[in-house]
Amino acid sequence: MQFRLEKRAEPSRLMLYLAPILALAITAVLGALLFSVMGYDGIGAVREIFLTPLTNPYKWQDLAVKASPLVIIAVGLSVAYRANVWNIGAEGQYIVGAIAGTGVALLTYNLSGPWILPLMLVAGMAGGAAYAAIPAFLRTRFRVNEILTTLMLTYASVNLLNYLVFGPWKSPTAMGQPQTVLFSLDQSLPYVVPGTIIHLGTPIAIAVALIVWLVMSRSVFGFQIRTVGLAPHAARYGGFSADRTVWMALLLSGALAGLAGILEAAGPFGRLVPQFPTNYGFTAIIVAFLGRLHPIGCLFAGIILAITFVGGEVAQTTMRLPFAAVGVFQAMVLFLLLAADFFVRHRFRAVEPKTSARPA
Template sequence: MARLSRCISRRGATLQFRLEKRLQPSRFMLYATPVAAVILTMIVGAIVFSVLGYDGLGAVREIFLTPLTNPYKWQDLAVKSAPLIIIAVGLAIGYRANVWNIGAEGQYVVGGLAGTGVALATYDMSGPWILPLMILAGILGGMAWIVVPAYLRTRLKVNEILTTLMLTYVSIQLLNYLVAGPWKNPMGMGQLQTKLFTDYQTLPYIIPGTIVQLGTPIAILVALVAWFVMSRSVFGYEVRTVGAAPHAARYGGFVANKTIWAVMLISGGLAGLAGVLEVAGPFGRMVPQFPTNYGFTAIIVAFLGRLHPLGIILSGLVISISFVGGEVAQTTIGLPNAAVGIFQALMLFFILASDIFVRYRVKRVVPQTAESAA
């Protein structure tokens, strides 16, 4: 049970400490540490940027508080958080099964490309069936992009971290080829982009006068459905068992490879769904700037939400605050664009470091002397 021990000599006596794994992690610590990670991120971030010569306190204020206090920024939060929530839910399901999909960015890109392909193929058509067909194509595109890593993991035991990550760069090259070649808009004034999607190929606005589109309620619905499935279904129990106790899962009749295939296809499909909702929503066309690191940022969202679908809704909102606030900070106090990445990296570091205190406790070990042994 002991994982780490350390001896400290003090006044001739030897004090020994060790990290001992908790049999049952504290529920309070489990949900309090994400809050602590955000607070520590704000404190350390303020110190770092102050040392670098920027207004550290101003950076924290603009990044974390301005998006909440400015009502005009709330709609931006809804738009930014939607893809993060969808992708993070898919990643969390995989992580519960001990399947580490790191290349959701590639599946997100291919999902957007698949939706764009349907949009261009139906460009001269009309009808309410076009958008659902685009969404279906995006989901299938994300699934297709993760088939190879899933096959290599289940058949050859190849680490899915490497395969999914490497395919991300392939997807970006595929995007650049299509936008600069077959899909390039001849009327685009030299710009690398596809044709602007029609009304039948774009998401409707759910709140008149705002930029909030159908993608936001879809993200909430995805999280709610995932919560129900993971907590109230046999499949959810199977995923958790395969991830936490593979031998017990095998004894219970669960097939690990089948579960791995299922969670990887779900993860890739949800990333593809986020991609097609983005290209049919805020972008309205495919452009080389489509990869926005949502797939990588969603990893932070998943862990900050404790791999719980409802927690991911809140963590997605927190991370979207940093995105929107970072844009504000660039214009108000001249903070560099990389500042947002630094804050997000700090947040991931602190949430992972806090897991040590959630799952382990420091215990003092009293050395056994010869007299006590006798």
């Protein structure tokens, strides 16, 4: 009996849903092996990473707080990626969104009112969108690849952040610490579940996923994004401008990354500090793909990634697992997911070995 690899006539719907589960299962097995080889209790470590965040109710709030920015950014990225627009600089748009929102906070520091926080959120979205507008302009005007520009602008944004918190925005009362003033109550996210650290960002993340899902599946905008991504030539025939789609994809993904940025600044951080960039923008790329570029998928994928984050922290403290090992584990999730995806469109089929040896 021999096996031959062949393309499926139709993509397998079963594998479409099974592949992520398969990938997670293989990650668990390989992770356990890896940690064992490193001299740790492998199965225990995997259990700490995958299960403890779920079984320990005290960890649920951490999951919500970690998942929210990931979901918001990933939903935006999933729209861009569907249009074949490869925005990998969400981290930069996230930082600039936080900077723009913080700018509003600093200007309104001596004011009060319920309008301040919404204004900060709008400024955050505008900041992220404006920062994504740079690669959009370069791509549509000069055909500069957005993969390069979005990534490079991320590093520029980190320097902008450092300049501001070390320079003009440094709090006068911080005794030389590079940080802005602490946001006032009107400038901070309210907690939505009493007694926990779950803030307004979580319901916003859920709402963003639902709204974008509706828009992508029902609206002409979503249709345009999907058409341009799948068949650019057909999109032109259908009357959709490729350049306009690039603009829309980048502005939307930038705005959502910026929203996540200001939510994070006005929530867990409460101010801007040099440690603000925590790679949510990059992790969200994994979330977007794990969620199959579908807004609701991103919601679940964001929770899964949050589990590995929270669980990774648990394993670091309880099992003294090194930080890098947790990173390897998370990378394995993405790698195996992409590998498992292969079987959505391909399969192994048993074939009879050739027996006939004819004279030539």
